[in-house]
Amino acid sequence: MLTKATPKPPRWQRSNYSPLTRQIDVFSAAAKLLCDLLCDKTLGQDSPSHRNSRAQWLVEKLLDLGPTFIKIGQSLSTRADLIPLEYVQALSQLQDRVPPFSGQDAIAVIESELGNSIYALYRDFNPQPLASASLGQVHKARLHTGEDVVVKVQRPGIEKLFNLDFEVLHRLVRFANRYLPGFKKYDMEAIYQEFFELLYQEIDYIHEGKNADRFRENFDKYPRIFVPKVYWKYTTRKVLTLEYLPGIKIDDRETMETCGINTNEVIQLGICCYLKQLLEDGFFQSDPHPGNMAVTQDGSIIFYDFGTMAEVKSIAKDQMIKTFFAILRKDTDEVVNTLTYMGLIEPVSDMKPVKRLVAFILDKFRDKPIDIKEFEKLGSEIYLMFEQQPFRLPPQMTFILKSLTTLDGIARALNPEYNLLAASQPFVKSLTVSKGQGKAIRELARQAGEFIKQKWQQPSGTEIILRRLESRIEEGELEIRVRSLGSDRTLKRIHLAIKSLIYACLTGFTLLAGTVLLLSPQTKWAIVAFSFSGFWFFILLYSLIQLGIKERLDKFIDK
Numbered sequence: 001m002l003t004k005a006t007p008k009p010p011r012w013q014r015s016n017y018s019p020l021t022r023q024i025d026v027f028s029a030a031a032k033l034l035c036d037l038l039c040d041k042t043l044g045q046d047s048p049s050h051r052n053s054r055a056q057w058l059v060e061k062l063l064d065l066g067p068t069f070i071k072i073g074q075s076l077s078t079r080a081d082l083i084p085l086e087y088v089q090a091l092s093q094l095q096d097r098v099p100p101f102s103g104q105d106a107i108a109v110i111e112s113e114l115g116n117s118i119y120a121l122y123r124d125f126n127p128q129p130l131a132s133a134s135l136g137q138v139h140k141a142r143l144h145t146g147e148d149v150v151v152k153v154q155r156p157g158i159e160k161l162f163n164l165d166f167e168v169l170h171r172l173v174r175f176a177n178r179y180l181p182g183f184k185k186y187d188m189e190a191i192y193q194e195f196f197e198l199l200y201q202e203i204d205y206i207h208e209g210k211n212a213d214r215f216r217e218n219f220d221k222y223p224r225i226f227v228p229k230v231y232w233k234y235t236t237r238k239v240l241t242l243e244y245l246p247g248i249k250i251d252d253r254e255t256m257e258t259c260g261i262n263t264n265e266v267i268q269l270g271i272c273c274y275l276k277q278l279l280e281d282g283f284f285q286s287d288p289h290p291g292n293m294a295v296t297q298d299g300s301i302i303f304y305d306f307g308t309m310a311e312v313k314s315i316a317k318d319q320m321i322k323t324f325f326a327i328l329r330k331d332t333d334e335v336v337n338t339l340t341y342m343g344l345i346e347p348v349s350d351m352k353p354v355k356r357l358v359a360f361i362l363d364k365f366r367d368k369p370i371d372i373k374e375f376e377k378l379g380s381e382i383y384l385m386f387e388q389q390p391f392r393l394p395p396q397m398t399f400i401l402k403s404l405t406t407l408d409g410i411a412r413a414l415n416p417e418y419n420l421l422a423a424s425q426p427f428v429k430s431l432t433v434s435k436g437q438g439k440a441i442r443e444l445a446r447q448a449g450e451f452i453k454q455k456w457q458q459p460s461g462t463e464i465i466l467r468r469l470e471s472r473i474e475e476g477e478l479e480i481r482v483r484s485l486g487s488d489r490t491l492k493r494i495h496l497a498i499k500s501l502i503y504a505c506l507t508g509f510t511l512l513a514g515t516v517l518l519l520s521p522q523t524k525w526a527i528v529a530f531s532f533s534g535f536w537f538f539i540l541l542y543s544l545i546q547l548g549i550k551e552r553l554d555k556f557i558d559k
């Protein structure tokens with residue numbers, strides 16, 4: 001009889017996976033990535049297609065390294081302020097391609113967490129999962145009281161793996177901070193702490209249950225928004241029992257149309273619901289991917305997954321209206337003030353670069369309604385500005401950008417012609433104004449009207465440039481850069497010296513890795529590491545020779 005060969009479990013899932021092997025796997029992946037990036041830089045290989053293939057390699061490597069690294073990739077995909085566009089795009093497609101675990105393992109977790117046998121807890125339990133992801137999987141079940149539920153079960157051993165990776169990654173961050181000067185500017189220690197805090201929250205289902213309760217309360221008066229009820233008696237840190245609320249996947253236009261659901265109404269409901277989360281409640285689902293929302297037969301929206309919620313300071317309605325008109329008037333200062341108040345922009349001593357970026361974005365939408373597709377077109381320009389600016393976006397802002405682009409993708413899947421401004425009308429209309437504020441609002445509306453009228457009598461392009469130059473000189477913002485030849489040469493020498501230092505570190509690091517591997521004993525890998533070491537040594541020699549020649553040349557010119 002032919003038996004189907006069972007696929008080998010990934011390395012990180014094997015019981016004999018030692019901390020040392022994990023450390024070697026992680027460090028060698030990081031070293032390869034770094035070497036590739038340095039090689040590209042040295043050889044000037046910086047085309048988008050080249051970056052794209054590097055990004056694809058990274059996606060495969062993260063999948064191979066397992067849940068912690070899949071999550072790192074997913075959260076990096078929101079950090080447009082830290083990594084290049086091609087990486088953002090590749091990492092956004094990082095799906096949870098982790099194999100499900102067996103129904104028996106899931107039952108074992110439930111029984112040990114809830115302290116009873118599975119059929120004492122549930123009348124029925126389907127061992128075949130409904131869905132599975134990197135951190136857990138979802139099973140359908142029925143309570144003895146007759147209610148249909150889903151049971152979300154955490155992947156066995158995930159906490160142990162996180163604890164191990166917590167240590168390994170800390171070592172890697174400390175190493176990078178110490179020996180790779182280029183990494184200092186990224187504040188890796190803070191990013192690492194931020195990341196693991198979120199990760200540990202995500203594997204605490206009690207936290208997720210509380211978030212679901214809070215979210216449901218916020219939408220108490222919205223009959224078309226559904227949030228599954230939490231069955232607290234059957235919930236622990238590793239098991240979450242929720243009311244079963246099936247629905248059509250939110251980007252499945254065909255099924256919705258077959259069921260006679262008006263997709264434009266779904267888009268409107270989704271966008272208004274998101275604006276309420278963001279602006280009124282200050283508590284929003286930071287990862288609204290299509291698997292986290294569904295649509296009922298009557299076109300209502302169901303939300304699943306409250307493991308990754310983000311918080312911002314909510315703003316009062318009058319402040320919202322002020323900001324709305326400020327956007328219409330392209331009033332950069334007012335918009336920046338509101339974003340800073342909400343904690344979406346970090347106040348820094350020099351706010352000019354931030355204001356320039358906001359003004360740039362507002363300016364791009366001078367004549368058209370805000371359309372996220374425009375953001376895509378602007379993508380490379382904005383990314384370039386991010387690269388040049390000395391500021392880092394707070395994570396909340398990156399969550400919002402990511403959520404907006406994901407929502408936009410879902411809305412476009414339902415109706416490619418949809419318009420964000422039109423879809424948000426019901427929310428804007430819901431901002432009723434109290435009596436005392438009427439006068440101020442009328443004044444703001446008048447100013448916005450004046451501004452829009454002025455657009456018909458716009459000055460010529462040259463005039464605009466001159467006016468901008470004038471105002472930038474007035475603000476003391478325009479710097480005249482005088483660079484002396486001497487300082488340029490010194491800078492080049494410093495650059496070369498730093499490069500040599502990095503090559504020396506890489507030579508030492510690969511030599512060390514080779515020695516550790518030889519002692520493990522992993523002779524094959526040790527040879528690979530030693531060959532890398534030899535390679536970096538030659539690059540180091542070449543760089544040192546260049547440095548020597550440069551110094552002699554500079555001395556000669558100075559004479």
Ligand SMILES: Nc1ncnc2c1ncn2[C@@H]1O[C@H](COP(=O)(O)OP(=O)(O)OP(=O)(O)O)[C@@H](O)[C@H]1O
Nearest residue numbers: 131133136138150228242243244245246291304305
């Ligand atoms: N209460 C529910 N009723 C019906 N189906 C549900 C319910 N909760 C979750 N599901 C189904 O299970 C899938 C995964 O759920 P959920 O997103 O909560 O899991 P997850 O492990 O956090 O996954 P991911 O990390 O990919 O978001 C959902 O897309 C949905 O199809």
